[in-house]
């Protein structure tokens with residue numbers, strides 16, 4: 001399915017969907033427990049993949065209104081009856097690979113073509129060091145993966161600059177090993193707020209884990225326990241709504257369901273404010289009101305907030321002056337190489353863009369942007385970010401693969417349409 005966005009103004013109220021990162025963790029943590037209710041989970045393609053894994057490990061999940069009733073596998077996953085298909089979800093593959101290493105037998109994991117091109121090697125090496133057999137079938141550190149457990153715990157070294165999801169995976173599984181897991185980071189950690197978010201969920205499930213001088217530690221022999229877990233709203237998804245208000249607001253846009261949490265991507269509020277928009281975050285009410293202004297370029301380090309790169313690049317293309325996005329090499333390891341994808345598509349729209357390994361520079365100006373047909377690169381965030389640029393480009397902007405928004409924000413185009421954007425799906 002393609003989407004065509006025509007230059008338009010937006011205003012009114014919109015809800016941020018539930019957080020994808022919190023939902024994955026809450027569902028898997030409920031799986032590790034003997035049972036828990038997850039309230040207001042995100043129902044999307046990626047979170048369904050995690051639900052499928054919990055089911056395959058011997059848990060069960062029943063949806064009752066806005067709550068998922070999870071009967072867990074109580075710390076000991078069964079050997080799955082079939083290959084685990086993690087679809088497009090990096091979070092599922094990493095978190096579930098470590099869970100599979102607890103099972104007494106062999107698990108095979110795969111995913112779509114994008115997921116089968118993403119790096120898993122450091123996690124496989126770490127699980128190997130903990131006593132599992134963990135292999136890439138092609139020997140290239142990518143899925144399909146074969147994992148044979150069980151692990152008992154121990155000490156591992158792992159780089160922190162490929163994916164923080166490896167750390168999250170080891171912490172979540174490590175809590176139910178006999179010996180616990182001590183993680184020594186061999187490089188600087190990127191995407192650190194996502195590990196903070198993991199510690200937050202673990203704490204709510206009564207699991208102790210902590211940052212150490214060299215990395216992280218989780219003691220073993222623990223029991224996941226929570227009656228009910230409430231998932232907060234998603235700031236990465238909210239970034240597109242906030243971005244729409246900042247770029248094309250006619251009067252203001254108010255985004256609901258955005259309460260404070262450990263999500264690093266709440267940085268989007270500060271970024272659009274620095275670009276010149278007026279932003280009012282009422283933390284108690286969980287609302288953000290954004291008023292459009294003529295935006296100017298900014299410099300942003302996305303070391304902690306990789307998922308904001310497409311949003312910031314799109315805003316930068318429409319802002320006056322130069323937007324420099326630094327510390328972004330790890331953004332190349334996502335559903336697609338997002339640094340390259342945004343550079344290519346914004347250039348096709350008429351922006352002047354320079355791409356280096358670790359930096360993306362966009363020389364913006366909305367008068368330079370002319371609608372054309374762009375590739376969504378099969379990546380939900382590229383599709384949503386390019387839609388923002390379409391709001392201000394002259395004429396029609398068509399983006400291919402619009403259905404990929406189902407990965408994290410299934411109602412995205414309805415939400416944009418309800419705000420007044422001219423959006424046509426076909």
Ligand SMILES: O=C(O)C1=C[C@@H](OP(=O)(O)O)[C@@H](O)[C@H](O)C1
Nearest residue numbers: 021091163164165191194306307
């Ligand atoms: O743990 C998580 O929920 C996520 C961690 C980040 O990935 P990396 O740690 O691989 O940068 C982020 O990009 C991804 O969308 C979600």
Ligand SMILES: C=C(OP(=O)(O)O)C(=O)O
Nearest residue numbers: 088089090091307334335
């Ligand atoms: C990279 C993302 O997710 P994942 O790593 O789970 O595929 C994302 O949602 O932008």
